[in-house]
Amino acid sequence: MNPIISIIIPCYNSEATLDATLESVICQDFQDWEAIIVNDGSTDTTEEIALSWVKKDNRFNYYAKQNEGLGKTRNYAIIRSNGIYILPLDSDNLLMKDFIQDAILVFEKNLKIGVVYGNAEYFGERKGLWVVDDYKFEKMLVHNYIDACAIYKKKFWKEVGGYDENMPYQGHEDWEFWIALGSLNVKFHHLNAITFKYYVSKNSMIRSFTSEMHEMNNNYIFKKYCTQYQNHFRTLYLKNQKIELEHLKTLKSEKFVIDLFCSTFFKFSIFGIYKIKK
Template sequence: MPQISVIVPCYNQAQYLPEALQSVLDQSFPDWECIIVNDGSPDNTEAVAHEWCDKDCRFKYLKKENGGLSSARNAGINMAEGEWILPLDADDKIGKEYISLALDAIKYSPDIGIIYADAFLFGEKEGKWNLPEYNYRDILKSNMIYCSAFYKKEDWTIIGGYDINLIHGWEDWEFWIHLLSTTQKEVLKLPYIGFYYRIKENSMIEFLKKDNNKRQKINVYVQKKHLDIYIKEFGTYQEVLSVNDWLISCNNALSHKVYRYENFMPIKILKVLHSSFKRIFDKKWFQ
């Protein structure tokens, strides 16, 4: 039985799939399986997958009707035999030591629930992906852990897998919130570039950047689903509104004080004098 199951869903990404699978094959740690999930893809995903399964028996193939990324991941993980899961989208890649370093960390930290690493962007944009450092309260506001992080299959089972209703993105963000709030486990970031995220014009992350309405809908959905967590961490809506009203009041009072200060006659005179002396000084300096 393998220790790690890498799950690679594919829909219309057959052109990138060999790069993703090669990055798995290149791993320095050999005890893995890789499940390629064909999510009803209309391209040649099946042919590419069979080619890699013939190349190495650690690659396995699963075909299903199209159901979206969450559905495809869930199907692959349900089939997985590994204790730990590593999702990998078909157009991305992982570093050669990623699995090895993650398993080393697991040996010494049994309370870890999620392991990820530094990341690099490639494709239409290249450079280190500068993600904010993980903090539980901060991840409730926005995600800083990409999809290709390690977690236990038993934790996936406990929370019921990825939410198949999130078909427009950020399903990994909701998954991390659900997992961390349910298991109370720790998060570890490896000081190693373990993940390579492909930037392309039709990337889901680029699509969401341009669609504010979709982003708002996903935010509302996630917050409603985990309303008890948000209330516990940030208070009720009434409490948040009260704090907001207090901040507005403080801002108004501060603005009033600033206005009075700037219009206080001695201050005006000092500003004029300062400006005059500065012009005289600058003129002498440059002569």
């Protein structure tokens, strides 16, 4: 019988963190899962660690391939998954034990929901909370504020063609994916709770990005979703025009009141002076 949810765990030189990540998987309150570990060309002991967990629990599945990057590795794993739901999990992050259970309850209660996500707690080189907003398509067009560690229906991954493998640089696949789902009007649900722990390291992939790399990925996304950006710009422009017109009406109305007041005040002042002179 197929599992309800597939947890997707790409790995690249993850020997320092993988044990803790897989421990957070096995400690879930919800136990009807499979975990697909994909070794993306690691040169350390990642494979040895992963295989030790496969021996412990047959719900862990292990694959190894040449290094191709995060987007391709996630797609590689999801193609081999059997779950109704997908949960991407970086090999240095930690799941909170009630995340999957809480998300499944949301999906069962409202069949229209396509994605469930929550807040995070930083650990490693940074401490504190990462509290995110509700999903707004217009805001997502500007920048990504939702991590990949969210649970979504696999059918939507199929519908958008998976994670984009053609971006100039790997690292913004999550952002593009959330825009793609938003373009389909997929409904997101924000669990106002900490759902995972996010590992902060100076060696993370995104921190290695130069401004040029950011710009090239941004331009790629802008071009791919040019229709959505144009529609959003048009909406903002018309909204701004409406605000300006209302502001002008207010100014004219205020000017009328001020003019009337000044005129009245002037008349009464003249009349008062006239009476005093008399």
